[in-house]
Amino acid sequence: MNKTILVIDDDDTLRKSLANGLLQNGFTVLTANSAEQGAEVLSKVSVDAIVLDRMMTGMDGLTFLKSLRKSGNTTPIIMLTALSGPEHAIDGLSGGANDYLAKPFQLKELVLRLQNIIKQTPEITQRMPKGLVFTDDEFFITQKNDSNGRLFALSNEEKRLLHNLITPMGNIVAASPMVAKRLRTKINSVLSDIDIITIRGRGYKLVAIPTTEKR
Numbered sequence: 001m002n003k004t005i006l007v008i009d010d011d012d013t014l015r016k017s018l019a020n021g022l023l024q025n026g027f028t029v030l031t032a033n034s035a036e037q038g039a040e041v042l043s044k045v046s047v048d049a050i051v052l053d054r055m056m057t058g059m060d061g062l063t064f065l066k067s068l069r070k071s072g073n074t075t076p077i078i079m080l081t082a083l084s085g086p087e088h089a090i091d092g093l094s095g096g097a098n099d100y101l102a103k104p105f106q107l108k109e110l111v112l113r114l115q116n117i118i119k120q121t122p123e124i125t126q127r128m129p130k131g132l133v134f135t136d137d138e139f140f141i142t143q144k145n146d147s148n149g150r151l152f153a154l155s156n157e158e159k160r161l162l163h164n165l166i167t168p169m170g171n172i173v174a175a176s177p178m179v180a181k182r183l184r185t186k187i188n189s190v191l192s193d194i195d196i197i198t199i200r201g202r203g204y205k206l207v208a209i210p211t212t213e214k215r
Contacts, residue, residue, distance in 0.1 A: 002026065002027070002028055002170055002171070002172050002205075003026075003027055003028065003048040003049065003114075003118055003170070004027070004028040004029075004030065004045075004046075004047045004048050004170070004205070004207075005022055005027045005028070005029050005030070005047060005048065005049050005050070005051060005114065006029075006030045006031070006032065006038060006041055006042070006047040006049075006050045006051070007019055007022070007029060007030070007031045007032070007050075007051045008031075008032045008033075008034070008035060008037075008038035008050065008051070008052045008053060008056075008061070008064075009031075009033070009051070009052075009053040009056070009080070010033050010034055010053065010056040010057055010058075011053070012033070014053075015031055015033065016031075018051065018107075018110070019031050021107040021110075021111075022107075022110075022111070022114075025107075025111045027114070028172065028199055028202075028205065030045070030047065034056060034057065034058050034059070035056060035058060035059035035060070035061065035063070035064035036058055036059060038050070038052075038064065039064070039067075042068075042073070042075075043209075044195070044209060045195070045197060045207040045208075045209065046075075046207050046208040046209065047075060048075075048076070048118050048170075049075065049076040049077070049078065049114050049117060049118050050075055050076070050077045050078070051077075051078050051080060051110070051114070052064065052065060052077050052078070052079050052080065052097075053079075053080045053081070054079055054080065054081040054082075054083065054092065055081065055082065055083070061079060061080075061081075062079075062091060062092060062095050065077060065079065065092070065095050065096050065097060066095050066096060068096070069095070069096035076098045076117040076118060076120075077096070077097050077098055077099075078097065078098065078099045078100070078101055078110070078113055078114065078117065079092040079097040079099070079100050079101070080101050080102075080103060080105075081100070081101075081102055081103065082102075082103045083102075098117045098120075099113050099116075099117055101113065129166070129169065129191065129193065129194045129206070129208060130193055131190075131191045131193065131194075132152070132166075132191065132194070138151060138152070138159075139151075139152040139154060139159065139162060140152055141190050141191070152186075152190070153186075154183070154186065155179075155182075157176070157179045158179060158182055158183045158186070161173060161175045161179055161180065161183055161204070162183060162187075162206075165196070165204065165205065165206040166206060169206060169208075170205065170206075171205070171206075172199050172202050172203045172204070172205050173203045173204055173205075174202070174203040174204075175203060175204055180196060180198075180204045183196065184196040192209070193208060193209050194206055194207065194208055194209065195207055195209060
């Protein structure tokens with residue numbers, strides 16, 4: 001299954017280089033040029049892992065890491081740093097990082113470490129999104145007060161797209177922009193915990209919105 005990585009780094013050259021390299025290795029990549037922008041991305045989508053630079057303008061990576069963990073976010077994180085010395089790695093790992101990688105490093109090493117921390121993390125994205133049930137070739141919306149759920153009225157094209165997006169959850173699916181837009185509008189009108197995002201040049205992906213970020 002395709003994995004989504006969020007790269008947070010204020011170095012434009014490195015951020016773009018990492019994004020391109022990870023894309024070539026089969027990952028879906030989202031980027032942010034600051035911790036603040038990274039928090040904004042995470043408030044809208046779930047990712048499988050985060051590559052986080054330690055030293056950034058504005059909020060530094062270690063402060064951002066600790067804030068994420070304090071909020072209950074358990075997304076696997078690899079912290080990058082140009083700082084030398086084991087004490088800096090210890091700071092990052094004790095702050096909640098799953099791994100720590102000193103610059104400069106080879107892309108292949110980062111890819112292997114990402115694969116390792118993702119593999120070690122319990123898979124939660126393959127489950128059916130909360131509030132959505134598929135049975136008898138139909139989708140149903142379930143709410144707290146619903147005993148059996150109610151039929152989710154979808155056209156055949158919309159139903160086919162939604163089914164492809166969730167088997168398994170995380171699939172990237174090519175589709176007509178019009179069909180994807182209609183489905184997204186319908187999903188947004190009844191479910192607040194999932195959304196459809198565009199993966200440029202590849203298609204669409206259904207993502208879970210982290211409940212820890214909601215107010």
